[in-house]
Amino acid sequence: MSQSQYLETLISWDYDGVTSLVTLFKYLLNFTTEVYYVCNERSEGHAIGNLLDEIPKQTKVFIAVDSSSNDVESMKLLSSKGIDCLIIDHHTVTVENPYAVLVNPQQPNCKYPNKNACGGLLVYKVCQVIDDYMNTHYSNDLNDLPGFSLMADMMSMMELENRYYAKQSLKSLRHAGLRALFEAMGFDLKNLSATDFLYGVSPAVTAATRADNIKLAIDFLMCDKDCAEIKGLAKELIKSNERRKEIQAEALIALKPFVNLEDKTVIVYDPTLGKGFNGLVGQELSKYFNRPAIVLGEGDDSNTYAGSFRGLEDFSMLDLLDECESVIYTGGHPNAGGLQILKVNFDVLRQELNKKLHDFEPDDSLYYELEFDIGEINEKLILYLSEFYRITGNGFKQGKFRIKGLFISDKKLMGKLNNTVKIDCGDIQLMKFKTDSEFYDTVPVFTEVEAIGSLNMNYWKQYKPKFKITKTMQLFIEDYKELVKNKNTYIKRREK
CATH class of the missing domain: 3.90.1640.30 (inorganic pyrophosphatase (n-terminal core))
Structure with a gap:
């Protein structure tokens, strides 16, 4: 050898x-x-x-x-x-x-x-x-x-x-x-x-x-x-x-106004992102608008656009794009990959996807596995659930839980990019990541809510003036609901 x-x-x-x-x-x-x-x-x-x-x-x-x-x-x-x-x-x-x-x-x-x-x-x-x-x-x-x-x-x-x-x-x-x-x-x-x-x-x-x-x-x-x-x-x-986080956050803010909410698929063009970020930004747009997303940049020659797509779990976006006559090339995984089109076919692709997805309505419900009252949440329960959900990913999602009886006493906008919101609810903190000041402004204080998210134990080690470990129960939230305002119900139990 x-x-x-x-x-x-x-x-x-x-x-x-x-x-x-x-x-x-x-x-x-x-x-x-x-x-x-x-x-x-x-x-x-x-x-x-x-x-x-x-x-x-x-x-x-x-x-x-x-x-x-x-x-x-x-x-x-x-x-x-x-x-x-x-x-x-x-x-x-x-x-x-x-x-x-x-x-x-x-x-x-x-x-x-x-x-x-x-x-x-x-x-x-x-x-x-x-x-x-x-x-x-x-x-x-x-x-x-x-x-x-x-x-x-x-x-x-x-x-x-x-x-x-x-x-x-x-x-x-x-x-x-x-x-x-x-x-x-x-x-x-x-x-x-x-x-x-x-x-x-x-x-x-x-x-x-x-x-x-x-x-x-x-x-x-x-x-x-x-x-x-x-x-x-x-x-x-x-x-x-x-x-990378900064570029991703800035791109999401910049591209959101150009999204046509009537389209079944988000399709945007940004020549400044480059091949390294098209997919990431596509993922963010897909999550934000709850529909497939395509982010295009300049192609291999002056006549083409090339970029990345991100899809939903409901169907294979790769197969769908492969059926579109306007697509020169597509490849990758069912819901994450690349594509290339002629520049003159930008609107043609949009129309093809709207036609093929005419009857498709993405499910924007939030699903959860179990519900708990805040009084039932403790470190032992969180660690037990964390072990059960240690190995997660495609097909086996991180567990989401509906937590009731929460009372918001304070809130804080955090992070270098001001895109993390911490919400104090007594013994537990609600954390919302990859968000913005608009979400922060809508969070009420001195209000009873319930929320859906994944549970986490945060351990903070302090070495001075003497060593100690601060334990904080956290809920990484997807969304919350004010009880006093009787908002539309958004919660649905996940089907097994």
Whole structure:
């Protein structure tokens, strides 16, 4: 194995893609030092074409991870040069590729039962197979990584294999860099949850790739053992993530006035965001207006727009866009991916989607699992519920609860961007994130309310003048209802 040169390529810049590259790179180093990688920045697009000239002539095996299932031409060219090609991917397969060995559970007749695997998990599985052939156990050192890839790529958490690896990542994390980043962001390493990762570490790592600094993300994830660089890299990621939050919040404010509320899908154009932020802003718009969203920017040439889409759980937005004649290209996941259209077809796409979604009405009800009176809420109950919902994600959502008997005594607008509202209700605090001063102004004081949200225990460590831990019960709210004003009922129990 040491006589060959292995080259990895990465053209997927999300957490799953970067972890796929790092996992395989680290694993192959156990057999040879002749391992290299090349990768695209987000702004350079999804094509391998611009990377082909970077491939050394002595390369024997070319491995594409988390991408390239349908890239026949690039594999044909590499194959003609005597390079063996391997693709490890989980995205939809639309063409037959005879020039590469394809590891992808989405290809026809594949018997691998987990169709909800991600790139990082499949790379890890390939490493396990190599271990079996080589009678080695090197993949064991990397088994804390696939679960995070699965969570970050929003793969189904109803899949038992996915839940197993998600638990492995949260309960048995050894990766030195990730441990340092979790700690730097204030999370308890002994009680990590999927929420801690999805709203903390994952966006911090991918914030670097959104800023066209994929090297930072890769260098960080390469730090699986303690080294001098870890703290500095973690600090850079956090700084990049704070900037990402600012851009995201500013874009949402700027684009909201341009949304046509008569449309079934939010479709906006903003050439300033770039490929790194189209999807994030699309997600924010989709959540705010409770409908699918498309954010477009400039395409590969002067005649096209390219961007990202975000959908709802009710149907596959990917399939819907694939049926639209105005769409040149679309790809990705059912409810998160990219697309390209001709500029002259902007209104055509809007009309197509309105027609196809004519009878669709998104459900704007808030659902909950259980209801409690405030007197029933205590630390023991919250910790019990937190353990039950430790592993959440696609198909297994964070539990929402209806809390009654709340009385608002005070409120505060917080955060660097003034987009967090803290509402004091006696023994419990209601927290509303990613909001604005408009929401803050509507919150009544000295008023009885009930609210829906997820429960959390916040532990604040104080070291001076003497050490103590302050415990605060919190409800991360979706919304609230004033009882005195008899507002329209918005609460509905989630159907099982």
